[in-house]
Every structure is written in C-alpha cells, then in structure tokens.
Amino acid sequence: MYELIIFDCDGVLINSEMIAARVEAAAYKREGFEMEPLGFAEHFAGMTHHAIQEAIEEELERKLDADFQEKLSEAFLELADTQMTAVPGVEEMLDMVEGPRCICSNSASDYLQRYLSDVGLFERFAPHIFSAGEVGNKASKPDPNVFQVAAQTFNVDPKACLVVEDSASGVKAAVAAGMTVIGFVGGDHTWPGHAEVLMQAGALTTVNRHADLAETIQALAAWEGEAL
Template sequence: MLVLFDCDGVLVDSEIIASRVDSERLATIGYDISVQEMSHRFAGLTWDRISKLIEADLGHSLPENFHAETNAELDKRLAKDLKIIPGVQEMLDKLDYPRCICSNSSPERLKLSLTKTKLYDRFRPYIFSAVAVRNNQPKPSPDVFLHGAEEFGVDPRDCVVVEDSTHGIHGARAAGMRVIGFTGGSHTWPGHADALTAAGAVTVINRMADLPAMIDALAAWNPVDE
C-alpha cells in the first residue's frame, strides 16, 4: 500500500492563508469575495484556473502584475504564519506504509511550506508537483498521482490518497485510486465532508490521529499483492 498525500490543507494549514491573501488582494481591484467563499470555491485549484474563473466573473482580465504580486504576498505570509496540521508528525510516526506528496503547488512553494513545518525531510525526495511532472497537468488530472505510483512501482489499485478538495479527489479517482477525505484544516466549511464524499471519497476524517487505522483497514480490505 502506497499513501499519497495532498499537501495544502492536508499536511500544512495553508489553504486558509491563501484564501485570506486572495480575498484581500481581489478586494483592491473591486472583486469582493469572502475568505470562506474563496476556500469553498477555489481550494485545491491552481492560480491559473482560479484567475480564469475570476476573469469570467469580472468580464475582463486581471491586472498584468496581479498574480506575481499576490504570489509574493502569499510566500511572505506562509514564511511567517504557516503551521503544520495538528497531529501530522505523530501520524507519520505511526504510519507503516511508503508515502509521498502529490500536490498542485509548485516545487518552490512545496519546499517553502514543508521546510517551514519541518516536514521536508520526512518526505523527500518523494515530493511531486503536478505542474512539474509528466505533461504538467494539475489536478483534477490524474497525472501527478499516476507519477507517484510509478515512482514506487505500485499499482494504482494499491494506493490510498489523502485529499481535502473535490478536485483532488476527482484526479485520484481518475487514476484508479481510493481516497480518504480530510476536513481538519482551518479552511473547512459546512458541507465540506459531504462534498468530499459526493466526489468519491470512501470515507472522511477530520483528525490525523484517525488516519493510520483507516489506512490499515483499507489495506486489509484490498491487500497489496505480494
């Protein structure tokens, strides 16, 4: 059994910070959206996809330097304020399966976030950015998950993905993998668990302490071929 973790909102509590930065920056150009709605609508998507959706709402393009300035502000906030999801270190201590990270974040952002939260050395070199592998297709493309499975030589049917977004779940399911939904991040919203279940999660947890036993149960249900 291989365990593939999303990063933002699963291992590090970054989605709420990103939603705050985006909400604040968008307000400066007349696009008013709450932090909660940012999380609900856009968690798990790349900025390229988010910007296209916002531009469709606005009816015009975002300012030329908007993304670069927003990205710089987010890096600054992450470096200052980012925290690990509670219980992740303890969960990793108990997890007896190979593991990797499959994220939509850039390699640079992943290194920043994982170094800040002291998780980088617990996963490297198996830290995969969807925009840097295969055809650089972000989730909901299954590519990053399939890449992770190939790196370990594991059949997708013997993989379990931990995801907090419907987009990530759709990608994992398209890869032929089972998914555990996670709602323990600060960006969670009413109905989050139901949305993850509807997207295809086999179960949803909100505490990292519950993950090792859940993965053991899934491994027993469909054990890895020897």
C-alpha cells in the same frame, strides 16, 4: 496494507489554505470581486491560482493586470513566512503510518520545499515530493497526471495506492488514477459540508483529524482485502 500512501500538501499537511484565501480574497476585493476568505477557500478549493484568476476575470468581464499573480504571490509569501503551520497531529500520524509514502501536489516544488521545511516535514518525504506542473504531462489536478507519475515512480499498481486529499479536484484526480481516497477535513479551511463534497467527488470515507488516519487506513486495507 497499501503499497503506497500519497498525501496532498496544502490543507492536509500544512495549514496554507486560509492564508491563501485571506490574501486572495483581499486582492480580488480590490478588483471588485467580493467574497469572504472562508467562502473563497470553499469555492475555489483545489484550483490553481491561474484557474482562479481566469474564473474571476470571467465574472468581472475583464482581464487583470499582467503582474497580478506576481503581486499576489509576494503578498502570500510575506504572510506565510510568519503564519505557516503544520496541520495538528501530522507528525504523530506519520510515525504511525507504515510503508512508502509521497506527496502529490498542484503547488510548485520550490514552494513545497520552502514550507514543508519550515514546519519540519520536508525530510519526512524527500525526495518523493511531486509537483503536478513539473512531472509527466504537466497537467494539474483534477487531471490524474501527478498520481500516475507517483505510482510509476514507485512501480506500484494504482489500485494499491491510498490517497489523502482535502479538495474535490484532488479526489477526482486520484479516483481517475484508479486509487482509493480518504477525504481529509481537518485543515483550518474546513467548512460545513466539506466532507459531503469530498464523498460526492469519490472519497471512500473522510476523517477530520490526523489522529484517526492511521486506524482508518488499516481498516480500509482490511476491508478492501483481495482487491489490493
């Protein structure tokens, strides 16, 4: 078996991506950048909020107000506080997956604690919840930083780590760290072609529901055999 199972958070454990996409699509539409929420989730999947803003500012050929991100965050939190849910089947899946596990996310640690607690998942991972911008060299995915920190913390060879990711940038980061990746396409933001995008980024396979994840992990561990 793998010595460490690593989960991304947004879109894998909690259904936050479409909440963010709806808020961001509406906010950027007011600034003159129009894109439907699902298209927004697809186009900017795995990017940090500041990276998204920089990309849209380049498209708009102007800078947005200095407090744009603050207002965006307030709008997201207001909606998330009433609409955040765990991805279906995640509790049962965690009951089935054996061995050490952790979370590696681009999201800030206070956000992770807040919403993982709200859906009852925080204690299932704490204290091993790593925020890319707060550990190592502070680089976010697609930099492998956060995955490298997790492996070092658990004193595990990256080759013995299995990562569950829902974005191309997350998959690329885990692959760059030398880890095996399963692409997850069971979140509420999944779009046609999502699985293919993750496979092209380096995922070994994909699953579209948590009910299949434990069995897939066992199958990959047996298949990779001596490499672990």
